[in-house]
Amino acid sequence: MQTPKLLAPTAKNSISDSGKIRAGIIFLLLLGISLLGFWITRGQGPGAAENQGVNLKQAIPVVVAKPIRQVFEHRVATQGNIEAKYTALVSPRIPGTLEKIFVDEGDGVVAGKTRLFTIDSVKLEQNAMIQEHALAIARCGHQQALANLEKVKADLDKAGLDFKRFERLLKNHNTTQDTFELQQSRYLQVSAVYKLAQAQAALAAEQVRQAEAALAIAKKDLSDTTVLAPISGRISRRFKEPGEMGSPGQPVVQIVDTSSLEVSAFLPSTLYALVTPGRTPLEVTVSGTALHLQTISYKSQAIEPKLRTFEIKALLTDISKDVAPGSMAEVTAILDRREQWGVPAEAVLTRGGKSVLFTLDGAGLARQHSVHTGLESNGRVEILDKDVSG
Incomplete structure (x- = not known):
């Protein structure tokens, strides 16, 4: 009696069976998708209300209120800067070398009292001395012109007296016409010299005033070598150092009135x-x-x-x-x-x-x-x- 044999599947049979399994799976997926689409179109899915176009009326809550009186303002917002109302950029009044600077940044100053800096003043001191001598010379010249005016005035008075006397003598026929004319000519010449002396005296007076003005300017320039604070406040910036050249229009320090x-x-x-x-x-x-x-x-x-x-x-x-x-x-x-x-x-x-x-x-x-x-x-x-x- 022969023992029955189990037939092992061949490679061909294995491939055939695997294809059948895959075909079955694909068929089941297609069937599932079809059933799902049918279920949705029949209105059984979560989007049924949207697909069927159901119009649901929703109640909107509202609040009823009365108008009230209140204050309305037209406001415009922007950005700005805080500034000092009074500031001063202080520069030398005359050109020259900065000799000393008495203040530094942050120092407080008082208008008209605090010294800020000085300019080299040697030449200006000498110029002031020269103008003082020029004034003295002008005053002496004026005095000389006044003295000469007095002398010529005396000569004019004497010539006038002589002219009048010879005029009377001529009327009384006690002198000749030629002698009278000589006295008349002398009187006119002295009169002209007197007018010249008056002009010279006036010129000398003007020269005195000119010298006085020149001396005042020289003294002002000398005083301008020391610059005082024009306003009260604090030194915010210092632009130069001693030894540098200073000139009008080039600031040395800046003063800010923080008050x-x-x-x-x-x-x-x-x-x-x-x-x-x-x-x-x-x-x-x-x-x-x-x-x-x-x-x-x-x-x-x-x-x-x-x-x-x-x-x-x-x-x-x-x-x-x-x-x-x-x-x-x-x-x-x-x-x-x-x-x-x-x-x-x-x-x-x-x-x-x-x-x-x-x-x-x-x-x-x-x-x-x-x-x-x-x-x-x-x-x-x-x-x-x-x-x-x-």
């Missing part, structure tokens, strides 16, 4: 007419600290043509010592302030390019109104229409 500060800022040209110096209030914040409400004290007389802006300034009052020139400031100009009816900003909608507002009538139905809005402040909008706001 009088102002804020400077620029606004758009469209707001020019809304700013009134002495009346328009200004809010200023420096380094996070809000200062007291200020008032614009200056508005530039012309608009800057390139940037289309204009400058405003406000003199700061009641400021702390921590505020220094050069600090940046947050500036807000309050250009208008008025009390008016206002509604929440979200209540004003835009329909057809116009602002509209919905109100309730007597029956509790919403009615749309076209409105004219004004300023906006603290999330509320100003309503200018009296029939709606009231």
Whole structure:
């Protein structure tokens, strides 16, 4: 009796069986996809409400409120700088070598008292001495001219007496015509010499005044070698050192008056007419600290043509010592302030390019109104229409 044999599958049979398995899997996937699409199209899936186009009416909650009276402000915020109202760039009045500089950066100075620097004064001292001698010479010349004038005046008086005497003698026929004419000629000559002496005396007097003026200038130049502080304040910068050349127009030190500060800022040209110096209030914040409400004290007389802006300034009052020139400031100009009816900003909608507002009538139905809005402040909008706001 033979034992039965198990037939092992050949390679060909294995490949055939694997193909059948893969075909079965693909068929099952296609069937699943078809059933899923049918399920969705029949309205059983999560997007069924959207596919069937079901229109669900949703209730929108609203809040009904009355307009209230409040203060609206037209505010324009910008940035500005803290500046000293009074500054001085001090330069020598005359050219020369800087001999000494008595101050340094940070030092306090008093107007008309504190010495800042000196210019080499040797030549100016000598020039002053020369002008003093010139004045003395001019005064001596004036005295000489006056003395000569007195001498000529005496000669003129004697010549006048002689002329009158010979005139009487000629009338009485006691002298000749020739002798009379000689006396007359002498009188006229002395008269001319007297006028010349008067002119010389006047010239000498003018020369004295000229010498006095030259001496005053020499003394002024000598005094200008020592420059005093023109304003009170502190030395903010020192530009030169002793031994360097100084000349008018080239500053040696800069003085800043820290006791009088102002804020400077620029606004758009469209707001020019809304700013009134002495009346328009200004809010200023420096380094996070809000200062007291200020008032614009200056508005530039012309608009800057390139940037289309204009400058405003406000003199700061009641400021702390921590505020220094050069600090940046947050500036807000309050250009208008008025009390008016206002509604929440979200209540004003835009329909057809116009602002509209919905109100309730007597029956509790919403009615749309076209409105004219004004300023906006603290999330509320100003309503200018009296029939709606009231």
